[in-house]
Amino acid sequence: MSAAEIGRETAELLLEAGAIHVSRTQPFMLAGGWASPVYVDVRLLLGEPALRRAVCDLAVRYAEATFPAGAFDAVAGAETAGIPFAAWLAERTGLKLRYVRKRPLGIGRNAQVEGGPAEGLRVLLIDDLTTDGGSKLAFLRGLRAAGATVEHALTIFYHDVFPGARARLEEAGLTLHALATWADVLRADSSRHLAAEDRAEIERFLAAPVEWSARHGGRVSLAARR
Amino acid sequence: MNELLAWLRDQKGGLRTYQEFRGKALALRAADPENAALARLLADLAGRFADIYDGEPLPVDIANDALARLTAHVEKAARTMGQNPAERLAFLNELAVAELS
Numbered sequence: 001m002s003a004a005e006i007g008r009e010t011a012e013l014l015l016e017a018g019a020i021h022v023s024r025t026q027p028f029m030l031a032g033g034w035a036s037p038v039y040v041d042v043r044l045l046l047g048e049p050a051l052r053r054a055v056c057d058l059a060v061r062y063a064e065a066t067f068p069a070g071a072f073d074a075v076a077g078a079e080t081a082g083i084p085f086a087a088w089l090a091e092r093t094g095l096k097l098r099y100v101r102k103r104p105l106g107i108g109r110n111a112q113v114e115g116g117p118a119e120g121l122r123v124l125l126i127d128d129l130t131t132d133g134g135s136k137l138a139f140l141r142g143l144r145a146a147g148a149t150v151e152h153a154l155t156i157f158y159h160d161v162f163p164g165a166r167a168r169l170e171e172a173g174l175t176l177h178a179l180a181t182w183a184d185v186l187r188a189d190s191s192r193h194l195a196a197e198d199r200a201e202i203e204r205f206l207a208a209p210v211e212w213s214a215r216h217g218g219r220v221s222l223a224a225r226r
Numbered sequence: 227m228n229e230l231l232a233w234l235r236d237q238k239g240g241l242r243t244y245q246e247f248r249g250k251a252l253a254l255r256a257a258d259p260e261n262a263a264l265a266r267l268l269a270d271l272a273g274r275f276a277d278i279y280d281g282e283p284l285p286v287d288i289a290n291d292a293l294a295r296l297t298a299h300v301e302k303a304a305r306t307m308g309q310n311p312a313e314r315l316a317f318l319n320e321l322a323v324a325e326l327s
Contacts, residue, residue, distance in 0.1 A: 021283065029289035033238020039283040080281065102280075134242050217286040219238050 001065070006058050007184035010156060013055055015193040017045040019157075020185065022198035027216040032132035034162050034209070035218025037201050042128035042156050043081050055156060056088045058179055063093070063124070063154065066177060073121040076100050076113070076148070078139045082127035085156065089126060098123065098148075100139045112142035119147030130158040130176060133165040140174055152177060161209040164222050182206055227261070227304040230254060230268075234300055239293040241284060244276035244326075247296070264303055264314075267321040272296060275326040292326035299324060 014020055021039040028039045046052050074096035077086025083099045090097035098115040105111050123143055130136060136153050143150045151173060158178030160166075169176050186206070190199055205212045214220035230250055237243040251269035255262045275292055299321060306317045 023285075027286045029240050029284045029286045031241040033240035033243065035286050041283075043281075217290055219240075 001058075001061050003062070003065070004184075004187075006062050007180045008188050010055060010058055010180035011184040011188035013045055013051050013058075014040070014042070014157065014180065014185065015188060015190055017048060017051050018193070019044045020194065022194070022201055024197065024201050027218070029218060030131045030159075030162075032134055032162070033219040034132070035213040035216040036159075036209070037205050037212070037216075040129060040157055040159075045156065046081060046084055046128065052085075052088065055179070056085075056092055059085075059089055059154065059156070060092050062177065062179055063089075067124075067152070071122065072124045074098050074118070074123045074148075075126050076118075076123045076139075076143055076150075078102075078125060078127040078135070081129070082125075082155075085128055086126035095124075096121065098143075100125070100142045102135065102138060104142070113146040113148070117147075118143060121148045123148040123150045125150055125153040125174070127153065127155045128157070130155045130165070130178060132159075132162055133169045133176065136169060136174065136176070137172055140172060151175060154178075156180065161206060162213075163210065227254070227264075227300065227307055231297075231300045231304055234293075234297055237293070239289050241276055241279055243293065244272040244296070248273040248276060261307060263318055264307070264321070267318060268300065268303060271299065271321060271324055271326060278327070288327050295324075295326050 019041050021041065022037055024037060027035045027037055030036050045055055072095055075086045075090050076098040077083035079099065079101050086099065087097055096116065098113055098118055101112045103112065125136065125139055125143065127136065140150055152175050154177045156179050158176065158181050160178070160181040160183070166176055186203065210221065233250065234247060248269045251265045251272065255265035255269065258265065302317060306314050
């Protein structure tokens with residue numbers, strides 16, 4: 001199964017789950033300050049047994065096709081939605097499971113990584129969604145501080161529209177892998193799940209996301225506030 | 227406080243602004259014990275907003291309104307630091323019941 005086929009199937013699962021929300025009247029502000037007409041709630045996909053089994057199948061296929069056998073000792077789920085996804089993948093692959101908090105606990109041993117020691121483990125970071133990569137960097141710091149080797153992250157969906165995200169992660173030594181991006185959503189058959197007007201709005205946004213953000217109250221560039 | 231204000235005025239207004247603000251305000255609490263309560267309340271104010279919208283859709287209007295409110299609070303915090311104890315206490319109480327949304 002090719003990466004393109006995995007992308008299209010994942011996109012269809014997201015559409016079937018109702019995870020793609022479009023607002024033509026009230027844009028959303030993404031974590032990094034970009035405005036967007038779309039909000040993706042991958043948790044809706046994880047909540048349905050048949051859909052989560054299907055996306056876990058796709059993730060395992062992606063991993064088998066992308067990484068050499070024995071490349072990882074553990075998967076680490078990112079708080080919060082990355083944790084159940086990582087747990088199912090750990091069960092499917094037989095790998096150890098850890099999870100990583102958004103920030104250290106702040107009390108006791110100030111732990112950020114749970115589930116056992118991470119020292120010396122080669123870890124695949126797992127999350128549900130990537131927007132601009134900022135939260136992945138925090139998880140990466142936590143895992144590395146605990147002694148893990150982390151060079152790859154796998155997410156179900158990556159917006160892949162705003163500048164700087166992948167480069168920032170690469171700079172930190174983290175390669176981002178995503179089962180699907182917006183390009184896959186547009187390639188998938190969305191006719192049963194998206195109104196024509198919503199799809200048209202997504203297409204306008206994707207054609208010029210930075211300009212769309214600037215026109216709707218969000219960031220206007222990587223450097224400027226607005 | 228003026229450094230924190232300058233930083234905030236240069237921010238994008240997404241959720242990461244509030245998460246980073248919380249960290250910076252807590253660092254200020256440690257570095258400036260005389261204004262620890264003020265820094266802690268500002269950190270909690272931004273942190274509550276970040277926690278409420280973490281993983282949830284944040285409409286642009288609410289984001290922009292929250293950024294304006296937080297900026298106004300920090301501007302007032304910077305002014306209050308030079309005022310008498312009663313005025314400073316009044317502002318601390320104002321912050322303690324404030325929300326960004």
